Amino acid sequence: MNFESFREKIAYQPILLGVFALLASGALAWASSATGDAIAAAEAKDLRDSLAEVLPQGMxxxxxLKDTVDLKKGEKTITIYRARKDGVVKAALFKVAERGYAGDIQVLMAVDSEGKTLGVRVLKHAETPGLGDKIEVKKDKWIKDFDGKSLGDPTPEKWGVKKDSGVFDQFAGATITPRAVVKAVKGGLEFFAAHKAEISG
Structure with a gap:
């Protein structure tokens, strides 16, 4: 049977398509394998850099990244990264989120063993540029107002924006955004307090 007559057979196109699909999937598998380690290393570096932003140097x-514990918060699982010095847990680093104006605001925070915030950064949000994006440290220093705060300082009823009789500033035209961040941080501190024994283990 010559090639021309084979081309006229009904099975020719599916076979050819199958061969190309196998070649393409093989190429994708090879590319994934070749770049997988580099991608994982880059993701680990990004995470380590983000965690280091909220954790004071030398602590x-x-x-x-390898000293973690997973804990439940409602239906969600939160990964706690434990910062140790001489084997003792000095701080817990973790992400929390609350609904803002345009979507969830993801917050990374570090809390020391006494329940005080060491640092807070917004990792991800979809708030309005020029209004709600002042929660980003590169746009405004507002997020640094959480440094050193705890559930007792300010007192629980003062954990809010000034419009709600709290101690934290709000933004003109964007009260919902800082209100969500305040709620996220307070919730993070409450979560830490509730799981302190598990985190410190």
């Missing part, structure tokens, strides 16, 4: 001598 940990361990690799906190």
């Amino acid at each position: 940990a001598d361990n690799d906190f």
